[in-house]
Amino acid sequence: MSDQFDPELFQTKLYLSPEKDQLFETGPWPKPFVFNEDVVRVFDDMISRSVPLYREVLACAAHWARDYYQPGTRIIDIGCSTGTFLELLGRFLKQPATLVGIDNSQPMLEKARQKLERIQQIHQVELICETAENCSFENSSVVVINYTLQFLPLQVRQKLLRSIYEGLNPGGLLFLSEKVKSACPQFQETINRHYEAFKAHNGYAKTEIERKKEALENVLVPLTEAQQISMLQESGFSHIDSPIKLHNFISLVALK
Ligand SMILES: C[S@@+](CC[C@H](N)C(=O)[O-])C[C@H]1O[C@@H](n2cnc3c(N)ncnc32)[C@H](O)[C@@H]1O
Numbered sequence: 105m106s107d108q109f110d111p112e113l114f115q116t117k118l119y120l121s122p123e124k125d126q127l128f129e130t131g132p133w134p135k136p137f138v139f140n141e142d143v144v145r146v147f148d149d150m151i152s153r154s155v156p157l158y159r160e161v162l163a164c165a166a167h168w169a170r171d172y173y174q175p176g177t178r179i180i181d182i183g184c185s186t187g188t189f190l191e192l193l194g195r196f197l198k199q200p201a202t203l204v205g206i207d208n209s210q211p212m213l214e215k216a217r218q219k220l221e222r223i224q225q226i227h228q229v230e231l232i233c234e235t236a237e238n239c240s241f242e243n244s245s246v247v248v249i250n251y252t253l254q255f256l257p258l259q260v261r262q263k264l265l266r267s268i269y270e271g272l273n274p275g276g277l278l279f280l281s282e283k284v285k286s287a288c289p290q291f292q293e294t295i296n297r298h299y300e301a302f303k304a305h306n307g308y309a310k311t312e313i314e315r316k317k318e319a320l321e322n323v324l325v326p327l328t329e330a331q332q333i334s335m336l337q338e339s340g341f342s343h344i345d346s347p348i349k350l351h352n353f354i355s356l357v358a359l360k
């Protein structure tokens with residue numbers, strides 16, 4: 105295990121495509137929300153302007169991944185999208201490793217393939233186009249699943265977490281980020297306002313925010329932090345902590 109904190113990593117720029125997300129302003133926007141080709145085209149801009157502390161979360165996940173990586177095992181990113189996390193991790197990990205990205209969207213993985221070209225000179229990179237529920241997590245010491253579990257049907261989430269737990273080696277780590285809801289309706293209302301102010305600050309107009317909210321209804325179904333933690337416990341994880349939380353987004357770490 106490494107105990108080094110790398111301040112540079114928090115200053116390092118993410119590798120993001122520049123196409124601006126104007127889908128919910130100009131259309132055509134997906135309703136209900138799906139990861140179609142239009143979304144993939146602007147995805148990097150969309151997620152980095154829509155998720156609070158996106159860069160910090162990825163940098164934090166890279167630190168945890170480096171600390172819990174067991175040589176000879178796999179590091180798996182579920183819902184890897186355009187490969188932004190794996191690209192960052194690949195630059196940050198000094199020793200060669202096997203980095204696996206899983207996503208069920210082929211257009212996302214095509215973008216990831218281009219993005220990961222350079223780090224492939226150092227690491228073994230595997231991109232798997234498959235739904236996470238059908239994948240094996242055997243011989244992994246780190247599994248990252250950021251902003252993806254929230255899109256799966258509720259009954260599938262528990263099954264997937266169980267299968268991640270079973271695949272991880274003893275001492276392995278799950279790093280999970282999700283949109284969450286508050287157990288308190290009043291706080292939820294306040295947090296929503298703060299979150300929408302965050303989006304407005306990042307250049308989204310009120311209409312864009314409203315349209316996307318409607319499109320995500322019943323597609324992205326958030327749980328409370330307590331529900332999320334109890335799901336992890338039921339899946340077998342022993343120690344759980346939360347390195348980051350802002351507005352309605354949380355990152356959790358869970359140890360096997
Ligand atoms: C919000 S994005 C994840 C963002 C990414 N982890 C990041 O930090 O940049 C969700 C991703 O999960 C993928 N996805 C959705 N359902 C999936 C499933 N059942 N199995 C695998 N990938 C899935 C989508 O194609 C999409 O790329």
Ligand SMILES: O=C(O)C(=O)C[C@]1(C(=O)O)C=C[C@@H](O)C=C1
Pocket residue numbers: 150151154155251283316317320324
């Ligand atoms: O824009 C929102 O409301 C979000 O919840 C952001 C969010 C996510 O959390 O996955 C939603 C859809 C896109 O995939 C990118 C980010």
